[in-house]
Amino acid sequence: MLVAVQQSRVCSLDDVRAHCTDRAATEAVAARWMVVAYVRSGRPRRVRAPLFRYETTLTLVAGRDERGEWTVQPGPPHIGARSETSTSATSPADTIKGAGVWSHLEDGIDRAARRFRRVAELLPEGPLSDRARAAQAAVDASVTDASRLCQVGASIAPGWQPGGAGDEAAAIVARVTALVGTIDEATVELVRLHLELGEPSVPSESLALLAEAVAEIGAGHQRGDQDDVRSNLDRH
Numbered sequence: 001m002l003v004a005v006q007q008s009r010v011c012s013l014d015d016v017r018a019h020c021t022d023r024a025a026t027e028a029v030a031a032r033w034m035v036v037a038y039v040r041s042g043r044p045r046r047v048r049a050p051l052f053r054y055e056t057t058l059t060l061v062a063g064r065d066e067r068g069e070w071t072v073q074p075g076p077p078h079i080g081a082r083s084e085t086s087t088s089a090t091s092p093a094d095t096i097k098g099a100g101v102w103s104h105l106e107d108g109i110d111r112a113a114r115r116f117r118r119v120a121e122l123l124p125e126g127p128l129s130d131r132a133r134a135a136q137a138a139v140d141a142s143v144t145d146a147s148r149l150c151q152v153g154a155s156i157a158p159g160w161q162p163g164g165a166g167d168e169a170a171a172i173v174a175r176v177t178a179l180v181g182t183i184d185e186a187t188v189e190l191v192r193l194h195l196e197l198g199e200p201s202v203p204s205e206s207l208a209l210l211a212e213a214v215a216e217i218g219a220g221h222q223r224g225d226q227d228d229v230r231s232n233l234d235r236h
Contacts, residue, residue: 001038001052002074004060016060017071022110023062026070030062035074068113068143101161102154105176109146112183113139119190128193135186146179 004016016033020026038052061075116139120132149172153160157169 001040002035002058003038004033005036005057006033013072020062020070020072021114022070023106026062026072030060030072030075033060033072034058034078035060037074064144064147066144067140068147069140070110100159101173102150102158105153105173105180106147106150108180109143109150109176109183112180112187113143116183116187116190119187119194123190123193124197128196131193132190135189139183139186142179142182146176149176149179 002013004011004013013035016029019029035058037055037058039055041051041053057078059075059078060072062070062072065071116136120129120136123129123132153169153172153176157166160166160169162173
């Protein structure tokens with residue numbers, strides 16, 4: 001069992017991962033939090049709650065999951081004061097941190113993926129949302145490929161700039177840019193799915209029906225008042 005801890009704060013690892021929205025946020029989570037591992041102790045008993053004993057404290061490492069989204073994973077054991085080198089040495093995110101064009105490209109990947117997910121989440125459940133989920137798999141693959149290529153580029157040409165020497169670096173930039181374009185094209189397709197949901201109801205038609213109903217109610221009240229007057233006259 002893994003529990004996330006930060007000084008006196010304790011929560012689940014999933015709650016901490018929910019804050020990993022981009023590279024900067026994920027690295028901040030990895031720098032501030034650690035995880036404590038517990039193992040089950042003794043034999044299981046039906047009438048007693050299970051007991052767990054402390055095993056070790058681990059650092060957190062920033063990186064991407066199999067879908068290409070930012071997350072943190074348990075890393076090397078925590079020894080004494082938290083060391084920045086212990087996390088960065090094993091973090092794939094730090095491969096491109098501050099690496100100029102590669103960092104800029106990866107930020108573009110994340111922005112394109114977030115745009116797609118926001119639009120996809122707005123689709124109602126049904127056939128259209130099923131089509132969006134199918135497109136999500138292709139977007140996840142594009143994010144994973146683009147992130148991997150950025151790490152390759154940062155490894156072979158960390159200081160590369162547009163117009164500089166290096167055919168391999170230029171080819172990587174072109175490929176990553178094309179993948180970002182693919183994600184944006186998928187987002188445009190989602191927008192078209194939203195437009196397929198049908199024409200919205202015209203407010204003027206609803207207001208006209210409401211006005212007719214109010215007029216009928218008013219006419220009914222007027223007829224009722226006239227009947228009351230005639231009844232009173234008949235009595236006198």
